[in-house]
Amino acid sequence: MGALPVFRWHLAPDGYATRRQLRARGLRPGGQGVAAQLERPRRRRGPLIAYLYRIDLAKPVRPMTPARWAALAKANAARRRCPACRRDAGYVIPASLGMCVPCAYPHDCAA
Numbered sequence: 044m045g046a047l048p049v050f051r052w053h054l055a056p057d058g059y060a061t062r063r064q065l066r067a068r069g070l071r072p073g074g075q076g077v078a079a080q081l082e083r084p085r086r087r088r089g090p091l092i093a094y095l096y097r098i099d100l101a102k103p104v105r106p107m108t109p110a111r112w113a114a115l116a117k118a119n120a121a122r123r124r125c126p127a128c129r130r131d132a133g134y135v136i137p138a139s140l141g142m143c144v145p146c147a148y149p150h151d152c153a154a
């Protein structure tokens with residue numbers, strides 16, 4: 044990693060961004076390695092280092108496709124389904140009960 048270009052803080056060239064800056068643009072490093080690093084000198088301590096990635100090699104954050112939305116909805120539906128009565132409780136089954144409220148407290152709900 045000794046060949047990594049090092050830039051002074053605030054003097055990073057165009058085309059480079061930190062992971063956080065990429066995320067703000069809806070990008071992710073996308074498998075590329077660290078392209079450069081920024082160093083901010085500090086008193087009596089080692090410099091603060093930030094890693095930079097090349098924006099031209101960054102990839103868009105994986106978008107939500109219909110299939111991913113469907114998988115997410117299915118996972119959420121499974122968490123709402125009561126294992127006792129098999130019904131969709133309409134809310135996530137509380138782990139403390141392990142079943143929907145009417146199943147956990149049948150006498151309360153019958154009243």
Ligand SMILES: [Zn+2]
Nearest residue numbers: 125128143146
């Ligand atoms: Zn139930």
